[in-house]
Amino acid sequence: MNSLISLDALQTLDAIERRQSFAAAAEELYRVPSAISYTVNKLEEDIGVALFDRSRRKAELTPIGRLVLEQGRQILKASEELTAMISRAVDGWEVELRICIDSVLTCGPIYDLIEAFQRIQPKTEIRISEEVLGGSWEALNDDRCDLVIGAEGASPAPGYAIHSLGKVKFEFAVAADHPLTKQPMPLATSAIQDYPTVIVADSSKRAPARSSGLLDGKSRIIVPTIEHKIEAQCKGLGVGYLPSHRIKQELAEGRLVLLTLESPRLPEDISVAWRRGNTGKGLNWFVGRLKQMSLDPQQGVLTQDIE
Structure with a gap:
């Protein structure tokens, strides 16, 4: 379906409203005034509605004309943005x-x-x-x-x-009041198995899930991100390895403490x-x-x- 309203007609309406006259719009668009009048008259004929109130000395937009202009300016802006996107794509920049x-x-x-x-x-x-x-x-x-x-x-x-x-360096961390803090170091695997392990779920949708730093505990608490894992371990809900750079504040505040294991995790x-x-x-x-x-x-x- 062909649109009855062209970009050229919208640009003409925009120029008339901004410059407040047909003559000034013609000057901005490098056209003769008669060409501006023809464009407006043709648009009004095509859509079957008056866009300007000509009963007054100075032509003013009708309510429908104002609606066409306001919506048309959004179309003009979208057209400019599309042109810019195409130009950037041609230059090799991603949209x-x-x-x-x-x-x-x-x-x-x-x-x-x-x-x-x-x-x-x-x-x-x-x-x-x-x-x-x-x-x-x-x-x-x-x-x-x-x-x-x-x-x-x-x-x-x-x-x-x-x-x-x-x-990335990983450290075994638990809440400050966790029972494991009272155990002799380094901790044996058997000591850890009495407590849930907090693990971050692999976000793969189709591929077999990968795991990292599992401790073979009896139960697991699965969370979506490292941030959730840190919070769960601060609350004492479970134990596990955490990136050392992500828990400096929690360690400084005493919310977490580091424990050593017989078999530490490699970076x-x-x-x-x-x-x-x-x-x-x-x-x-x-x-x-x-x-x-x-x-x-x-x-x-x-x-x-x-x-």
Whole structure:
């Protein structure tokens, strides 16, 4: 179905209302006044309603004319935005860039990168999501994100480019008043089995769920994110490993204490990952900055590498 209202007609109405006369609108649009009058008359004829009240000395918009103009300006704005999107896409900038952050990391340093990116490319929409363990890789594989920051472990399939950020250190932590704090150290596995283990659920939807740092306890409390896991362990609901950089405040406040085990957990490799062949300028900008950064094992933040 062809629209009776063209962009040209809407631009003409907009210019008339802003400049307050047909003659001034003609000057702005580089047309003769008769062309402006023809455009308005043709639009009124096509839609079957008067847009201007001509009974007065100065033509004014009718209520219907005001409605057409107000809605038309939204169409003009959308048209301008679409044109800009096409221009950016032609130049190689993404209309939308989807960044997945693994739950093991905090988002603060990533937001600093986004702020820097917006200064050079403010029109690219950034969409942030959070995944856990295999969910990060699955999001990349299913094209639900363009970039993963903090992907744990090795790539489950070929076709991804990877840059290592470093290793995350994990500590066994319990609530300050937990019964395990009264046990001799290092703790044996048999001592832990009497208490629930708090684990973060793998956010994979289809792939077999991956696990990390399980302690073979009799029961488990499954939570969706590291943040929930920290809170559950602070309340004494269970025990488990936590990223050391995520619990500094809880340790300082005495809400958590660290215990040693006979078999401590090894640090976990985390990486930046993206699909090979993705040549978007926004993605390349983030990858370039992230390649100059690494994870501070003590603070748990991404810091600029100094060569």
